[in-house]
Amino acid sequence: MNFDLVIKDGTIATASDVVRADVGITDGRIVAVAERLTGGKRTLDAGGRLVLPGGIDAHCHLDQPQAPGAASKGAAMADGFRTGSISAAFGGTTTIVPFCVQHRGKSVTAAVDDYHRRASGQTVIDYAFHLIISDPTPATLGQELPALIRRGHTSLKVYMTYEALHLSDHQLLDVFATARRERAIVLIHAENHEILTWLAERLESEGRTAPKEHAASRPLPVEREATHRAVTLAEIIGVPLVVVHISGGDPLEEVRRARARGLTIIAETCPQYLLLTADDLDMPDMEGAKVMCSPPPRDVAAQAALWRGIQDGTVDIFNSDHAPYRFDSEGKLLAGPSASFRRVANGVPGLETRLPILFSEGVVKGRIDLSRFVALTATNNAKIYGLHPRKGTIAVGADADLAIWNPEKLVTIRNADLHHNVNYTPFEGLEVQGWPETVLSRGDVIVEERMLKASPGRGRFLEQKTSSAFPPESRSWT
Ligand code: DUC
Numbered sequence: 001m002n003f004d005l006v007i008k009d010g011t012i013a014t015a016s017d018v019v020r021a022d023v024g025i026t027d028g029r030i031v032a033v034a035e036r037l038t039g040g041k042r043t044l045d046a047g048g049r050l051v052l053p054g055g056i057d058a059h060c061h062l063d064q065p066q067a068p069g070a071a072s073k074g075a076a077m078a079d080g081f082r083t084g085s086i087s088a089a090f091g092g093t094t095t096i097v098p099f100c101v102q103h104r105g106k107s108v109t110a111a112v113d114d115y116h117r118r119a120s121g122q123t124v125i126d127y128a129f130h131l132i133i134s135d136p137t138p139a140t141l142g143q144e145l146p147a148l149i150r151r152g153h154t155s156l157k158v159y160m161t162y163e164a165l166h167l168s169d170h171q172l173l174d175v176f177a178t179a180r181r182e183r184a185i186v187l188i189h190a191e192n193h194e195i196l197t198w199l200a201e202r203l204e205s206e207g208r209t210a211p212k213e214h215a216a217s218r219p220l221p222v223e224r225e226a227t228h229r230a231v232t233l234a235e236i237i238g239v240p241l242v243v244v245h246i247s248g249g250d251p252l253e254e255v256r257r258a259r260a261r262g263l264t265i266i267a268e269t270c271p272q273y274l275l276l277t278a279d280d281l282d283m284p285d286m287e288g289a290k291v292m293c294s295p296p297p298r299d300v301a302a303q304a305a306l307w308r309g310i311q312d313g314t315v316d317i318f319n320s321d322h323a324p325y326r327f328d329s330e331g332k333l334l335a336g337p338s339a340s341f342r343r344v345a346n347g348v349p350g351l352e353t354r355l356p357i358l359f360s361e362g363v364v365k366g367r368i369d370l371s372r373f374v375a376l377t378a379t380n381n382a383k384i385y386g387l388h389p390r391k392g393t394i395a396v397g398a399d400a401d402l403a404i405w406n407p408e409k410l411v412t413i414r415n416a417d418l419h420h421n422v423n424y425t426p427f428e429g430l431e432v433q434g435w436p437e438t439v440l441s442r443g444d445v446i447v448e449e450r451m452l453k454a455s456p457g458r459g460r461f462l463e464q465k466t467s468s469a470f471p472p473e474s475r476s477w478t
Pocket residue numbers: 061071189292293294295321323346347348
């Protein structure tokens with residue numbers, strides 16, 4: 001058999017198996033996984049290194065228009081699709097799913113068209129869009145959403161907090177009912193807006209405005225209550241739900257309880273909740289703003305609870321929640337160098353460091369095995385967001401999106417070495433073992449020897465199919 005490319009002698013890991021084999025690639029797709037493949041126009045010697053599916057980062061924010069009252073608090077995003085996708089590629093990620101936001105009073109279709117323009121010609125890897133619904137009018141739910149879902153946007157995010165984004169329970173029920181009817185998967189940001197606003201006002205009135213008060217204004221019960229309520233609303237409608245960026249044990253427990261009642265609830269966590277704590281917000285000179293995200297990082301007990309959830313299968317997906325605000329007057333310090341925590345953009349960057357962090361802290365430290373790593377970072381995202389089996393696995397017929405990892409490589413994370421456009425990383429100085437040295441997208445080598453080998457614009461928009469969280473409407477075996 002003739003191949004465009006054969007990757008020789010790799011240790012191939014999927015969400016189910018780890019095998020020693022070669023991978024044959026033709027026309028950008030995997031056409032063979034077998035021992036001793038010959039007939040490649042080109043060969044790439046993996047030399048026993050790990051060959052994993054390229055990562056899918058299904059929670060990242062890129063080039064969202066500036067909007068007061070949102071998580072950004074009006075700040076500008078420093079990464080668009082170009083730098084965001086390049087940074088992702090250097091970290092072994094080959095598909096990104098950022099968010100296209102509908103602002104209140106505006107059409108979601110117009111937002112999608114605008115977001116396509118922002119992405120077009122920019123990316124080095126493939127991409128899809130989640131929709132954010134902030135104004136679920138009858139026109140949005142009755143006409144726009146069904147049409148957009150048919151155009152391949154089968155996932156929507158809704159918020160229970162942020163002045164400009166949060167929906168009432170009544171509105172959430174409306175969105176969930178539409179999602180059930182149209183078979184779209186809903187992601188939810190679960191924090192109780194009333195409680196955290198009340199707490200923030202109290203803290204401010206006492207003059208407590210430093211970054212560390214961000215965590216004080218959003219304690220774990222704020223997230224636990226909202227998670228419980230979100231799950232309850234999903235139960236009333238009978239729709240699957242993804243609870244994103246879970247930060248500790250209590251909300252995870254809500255997921256377990258819901259699953260025990262038979263609900264399909266998917267749980268996501270992110271690197272910042274495994275590695276940071278609220279103490280990291282308590283730094284001089286506003287430095288704590290660098291790690292200010294929502295929900296906030298908690299404590300070591302929360303970290304341990306999340307690792308248990310990762311190990312026992314409660315956590316399904318691991319994404320970055322990359323939110324690219326620079327530590328300067330256009331980003332985190334937009335409201336001034338000593339602004340109240342309420343006026344600081346929420347979010348941390350992490351597209352490039354997501355996979356190496358979980359590989360090092362999870363696989364190398366013996367907390368999870370390779371297949372679980374692949375499931376959490378690629379395969380489960382592909383299935384849940386309607387991209388499987390084209391993305392997220394190594395199988396005949398799948399796109400040849402692959403990362404060849406050196407599991408021994410020691411790297412100290414330094415912002416100077418990263419490729420995003422943010423001027424810090426919350427993981428500065430962290431030592432990790434294991435790094436994706438060669439990255440392929442649809443059979444093209446896009447990163448090799450720490451060099452970018454691809455031009456922006458080669459990445460393609462991906463239409464999402466129905467999420468695997470929905471039972472199939474009909475079965476076909478061919
Ligand atoms: N929280 C969000 O809700 N969005 C972006 C990042 C963050 O911290």
